[in-house]
Amino acid sequence: MQKRTWVAAAMAAGLAWGAAGAAGAATVTVLTSFPKELTSAYQKAFEAANPGIKIEILNKNTTAAVAYVRELPEGQRPDVMWASAPDAFEVLARAKLLTPAPDTVNKNAPTKIGNFPLNDPEGMYYGQALAGYGIMWNTRYLKAHKLEAPREWSDLTKPEYFGHVAISSPSRSGTTQLTVETILQGEGWDKGWTQLLEMMGNAAAVTDRSFAVPDGVNNGQYGLGIVIDFFGLAGKYSGFPVDFVYPSVTAVVPANIALISGAKNADEAKKFMAFTMSSAGQQLLFDPKISRLPILPYDTLKAPAGYPVPQEVAKRAKVHFDTNLAESRYQVVINLFDQMVTFRLKELQAATKAIQEADKALKAKPNAQGKDLLAQARSLAYSPLVGEGNAKDPQFLELFKKSRRDVAVSKELTGMEQMWADKAKSNYAKAQQLAQQARGMAK
Template structure:
């Protein structure tokens, strides 16, 4: 055998091994995380797991939940990471999520996890609603600063408020559910009817109403508190208000397909390293040892509504059907 042949064979073998070593296994992850944080989470995971790559499929909570339900008999997702607890409860009930106990689960705050036996989902963070109030626009229109949900039904705010469509946005649905659970069914629907009189439009994004308020397109956006805090940090003339009965949810992770690579994504998503990324945007995260103060984030814990995530999931279809019949006419066109 010639030396040239041996050298050529070794080079080919080394090349083949190198190709296989760097051909990372792709895991499809469905998410409703905000678009601007996906790269950060993907890069951090892949830095620790170079043999696995994440393929994000992202949409708003309502659309992503509907997609997962539609694909029930032919699942395309392997992991769901960053979806509302109420949606996760529904997906578990439909048999879409697999029961799985990730490594490190004992280090998590139990209040953000699946409350039932045979757990299938685990909290990454808690996200909250807020009223984003543009002080400059308010001054131009002589609008007082609201302090309660009832204040928003004042006719002075007519045409100055936007909020998310609850069918498209988990942010919207969790506030609708908070009103219904804490005010009672009749009073909750009555309240939303009065509020609708003042609504300029409903958006298909949970963060958009706050962005609109920050840009002065509306005076008030019922939206994500984290988005309001971030915009205020960037200089937007916003007051971020959390009245009593503010809606909130656990944003969670769960396993769909039981591959080893998918399990490693779930394991990493509840790790301390992952939680140290979540806490950059959310003051309440899943890991017991991770906490921080987020700049301009309002006091939320004293005004949190009592939320039953299982009820939210079970009632979702009926609530959204009733909401659409009453209020969908003011929703923005879908892009």
């Protein structure tokens, strides 16, 4: 009864807010990377409670959204930024492109999830939902291919998963960038990249949009997908034959919402932000097509039976996500991933297949020289082209934060990326050759 009263009160407040603003109709432009299933639900519910305000959804992936806000002058920018990646909000905050809106915060929400602050300590952006990172799989697909369900990221490096894994490019998906960064923070730079590259050697595809991965797993195109949790949970609770797991190396961080500086309709935008964090707005997250983790305690909401509890997931998670670290190397990580994986997937796949075949042959018939050659092949294929020293060098990192509109900067960055691409291609070809030689010695 108490829950119903809380929801009713929140909706009544929303209706009262709407009545007050009905006299002057306004349009709030929301810039977001979220799928239509989520944005449509919030748009419909908010407009019903606030008939004087229209919501316009402008959908862009997170990286493109950040660039879009940075390029527009004040007065022409969207009103609200709404996305999963906390480091993207940090980029906008440091560029002074966000405005505090403390009156939109729901006081019933906790201040922290695990050790991670729910809201930006500087008050520039606010947690609206919670998310963790993991692996989803199609249960029928795994049964048909006689594959075990994975539990850890390291499982995806095993030869039996070759050609069965899908991921989206972190340069095109903020949620994938967060997943990659979480692994790097959990394992450390060098070990993290080695694990990522071994996993990616088993990849069937690197997609342009994050939605393509869960869609492909749901319909059986791919066996497994590296995803943010709500993709796996949405598939599961919508009735697809899929399941999802949080590996131990994961993090629970907020999906954020913020008021953009120079917003044309700031007051109305704040009303929308407040609605998304209200009890009524949080309850929408349990819709099977949305399936996100709310910021509010479950005793104030009506959660489905067995639904993941974010505080419990956070307690098990080994990664205490460092937003400042993620923001500092944001461009380096996504550019490096593209040059080593996205644009060189076929070469990485070929090297990985040769390594796996050589490893199998040498286990059946050991050979010392073959073992050495195989170790060299692994080093070439699975070592990052940027060492940990450079990844910590402020001067090196600063280059990637500069605008490509500067001709000199653009030339330097393009030259570096081409060098990475050429080196990756050469390393994979050499790794494949060495692995094939190693396999030959086992005959």
